[in-house]
Amino acid sequence: MASQAADGPDTVVASRRSKITPEREREFFDAVLEQIRECGYDAVTMEGVAATTRCSKSTLYRQWKNKTQFVVAALRANRRARFAGIDTGSLAEDLRRAARAAGEWSGKDTRLLQALGHAITQDPELKRALRETLVEPEVAALREILRRGVERGEVRADNPALEYVPAQMFGVLRIRLVLDGEYAGPDYMVRFVEAAVLPALGLD
Amino acid sequence: MASQAADGPDTVVASRRSKITPEREREFFDAVLEQIRECGYDAVTMEGVAATTRCSKSTLYRQWKNKTQFVVAALRANRRARFAGIDTGSLAEDLRRAARAAGEWSGKDTRLLQALGHAITQDPELKRALRETLVEPEVAALREILRRGVERGEVRADNPALEYVPAQMFGVLRIRLVLDGEYAGPDYMVRFVEAAVLPALGLD
DNA sequence: TCATCGATACGGTACCGTACCGATACGGCA
DNA sequence: TGCCGTATCGGTACGGTACCGTATCGATGA
Numbered sequence: 363m364a365s366q367a368a369d370g371p372d373t374v375v376a377s378r379r380s381k382i383t384p385e386r387e388r389e390f391f392d393a394v395l396e397q398i399r400e401c402g403y404d405a406v407t408m409e410g411v412a413a414t415t416r417c418s419k420s421t422l423y424r425q426w427k428n429k430t431q432f433v434v435a436a437l438r439a440n441r442r443a444r445f446a447g448i449d450t451g452s453l454a455e456d457l458r459r460a461a462r463a464a465g466e467w468s469g470k471d472t473r474l475l476q477a478l479g480h481a482i483t484q485d486p487e488l489k490r491a492l493r494e495t496l497v498e499p500e501v502a503a504l505r506e507i508l509r510r511g512v513e514r515g516e517v518r519a520d521n522p523a524l525e526y527v528p529a530q531m532f533g534v535l536r537i538r539l540v541l542d543g544e545y546a547g548p549d550y551m552v553r554f555v556e557a558a559v560l561p562a563l564g565l566d
Numbered sequence: 567m568a569s570q571a572a573d574g575p576d577t578v579v580a581s582r583r584s585k586i587t588p589e590r591e592r593e594f595f596d597a598v599l600e601q602i603r604e605c606g607y608d609a610v611t612m613e614g615v616a617a618t619t620r621c622s623k624s625t626l627y628r629q630w631k632n633k634t635q636f637v638v639a640a641l642r643a644n645r646r647a648r649f650a651g652i653d654t655g656s657l658a659e660d661l662r663r664a665a666r667a668a669g670e671w672s673g674k675d676t677r678l679l680q681a682l683g684h685a686i687t688q689d690p691e692l693k694r695a696l697r698e699t700l701v702e703p704e705v706a707a708l709r710e711i712l713r714r715g716v717e718r719g720e721v722r723a724d725n726p727a728l729e730y731v732p733a734q735m736f737g738v739l740r741i742r743l744v745l746d747g748e749y750a751g752p753d754y755m756v757r758f759v760e761a762a763v764l765p766a767l768g769l770d
Numbered sequence: 771t772c773a774t775c776g777a778t779a780c781g782g783t784a785c786c787g788t789a790c791c792g793a794t795a796c797g798g799c800a
Numbered sequence: 801t802g803c804c805g806t807a808t809c810g811g812t813a814c815g816g817t818a819c820c821g822t823a824t825c826g827a828t829g830a
Contacts, residue, residue, distance in 0.1 A: 381795070381808055402684040404608035407785060418810045423787065475744065479683045480606040483743070497744055522761035526738065529745055530762060533737025534730065539687070540679065540701055541733055557726035558734060562766040585774055585829075611819060622776045627821065 382425065389415050390422070391436035398433070399473040403481035403488075408432070434491040441495040445503030453511030454565045457527075460504060461555040464535050465548030471496055472535055472545060501528045516565065523562040530559055586629065593619050594626070595640035602637070603677040607685035607692075612636070638695040645699040649707030657715030658769045661731075664708060665759040668739050669752030675700055676739055676749060705732045720769065727766040734763060 382390075393415045397406045408429060412419045426432040444467065448459045475496060482489035508527060512519045534554055538546040546554075560566065586594075597619045601610045612633060616623045630636040648671065652663045679700060686693035712731060716723045738758055742750035750758075764770045 402608060402688070404606060408787085409785065412810095416810080418812080419787080420789085420811085421809065424808075428787080476687070477684045479744070480681045483680070484606070489747075493744070493747075501745065522757075523765060526758050526762045529738045529741055529758070530734055532745065533739070533741035534733045535737070536741055537733055537737035540683070540697070541705065541736065543693075543697075553726075554730050554733070558730045558762075558766045561727060561768075562762045564765075612821085613819065616776095620776080622778080623821080624777085624823090625775070628774075632821080 380425070382421070387425075388439070390417070390425075390432075391439050394433060394436050395440060395474060398477045399470075402477050403433070406433070430485060430488060434487060437491045437495045441499065443499040443503055445500050445507065448503070448507060449510070451514075453507065453514070453516040453563070454560055456507045456511070457555050457559060458552050460507060461531065461551035461559075462548040464500075464531060465546055465551035468535065468545035468547060475536060476539065497532075500532075504528050504531065511563075517563050521563060523559075527559060527563075531555075584629070586625070591629075592643070594621070594629075594636075595643050598637060598640050599644060599678060602681045603674075606681050607637070610637075634689060634692060638691060641695045641699045645703065647703040647707055649704050649711065652707070652711060653714065655718075657711070657718070657720040657767070658764055660711045660715070661759050661763060662756050664711060665735065665755035665763075666752040668704075668735060669750055669755035672739065672749035672751060679740060680743065701736075704736075708732050708735065715767075721767045725767060727763075731763060731767075735759075 390411065394406060394411045397410055397414070401410075406429065408419055408422050411432075412422055422432060426435060444463050445460050448456050448463070450456050450459065475492070478488065478492055482492050504527065508517075508524055511517050512524070517524065531551075535546050535551065538544065538550065594615065598610060598615045601614055601618070605614075610633065612623055612626050615636075616626055626636060630639055648667050649664050652660050652667070654660050654663065679696070682692065682696055686696050708731065712721075712728055715721050716728070721728065735755075739750050739755065742748065742754065760770070
């Protein structure tokens, strides 16, 4: 958080004298995200995080103004782009890889999204943080996969199904818990892509 | 439910002498469901429902043991089957109608599902009630639409895309808020069906 | 007549965010 | 290099707020 100072990226924080190491900070972030996954956003408490990380509430409140800021910081620190490395040269195979990767987080990011699903409708800042960290990077990577497929001529640029691929993937990923009572795993996602997404794109 | 009546010679059924009319009960149910949609399940309070319906907490607690039972009762009373009447004789048209109908609830059932999304992972009873009232009737109706299409020979019974139609419909419906910041309306859903679902089924 | 109504008061619990406490380790300076 | 000054540490106590679920009340209507 303080490391986003105006100077270089890895410049040591000169102003703050916090004794909290980056590893310790990550413990806080991991703890709060896990509590969100387990209990839901509303039920997460600063006291709970303090207890599980064996720090004091004071410490948390010294670093972050309130729960929202704390969670936003945790989300931002958790940003990753899981689809980014996928580029096999074949659109169908790229989509299979993406489906597999998506299915593999079900125990993590999907639960997080599930737990934050309603909170983001109430807190714009939280919504923005979630979109920037969990949604947009993955959607962008997925659209990049599709763009390369179009560029290679595997699918026509005006295929209307292209637009809905991200919604299909993330939608199916997320709805399975409600429909079937379990999270969508890699196998399920790959089967879904092969059965529904690829045919709609005119691929096999 | 208030009667433990193990010893009383009186009626076991506890002759419901409640002055609460069915219309009044529906006010309670509507109020609690609307509060869930607006504030989320965790944030709903019996005091809030009592206030907005201008009844007393005592009244609510006389009828229902606690918040969970109250919400479960409200869900059960809200059960409907919105896809049930759809039968145009054409699978493609049936799916368009279903998509339009689905898009039309976005302001209601989808928000409810969104708000309950995490709560159902914690409370099995709530999960079951939600599935029985919001999920299963619609999925069953949708599968019935598909079954008729197969029967008419519009799509082969072994088309693997068949299995994923419900997941796609409800998944896309639900994920749009996260992806695009707005709920999926009827037009969006119809376009999605025409662009992705029908092609995967080999229609059009 | 009397159970149920709405209203309200109650004790209990939980968490917020702040304030205060010694203990400690960082970091500037001799 | 070694020693202090001091900010931050973990722990805890605090007042304030909110809601739970129960109990009690006079009024009401089947």
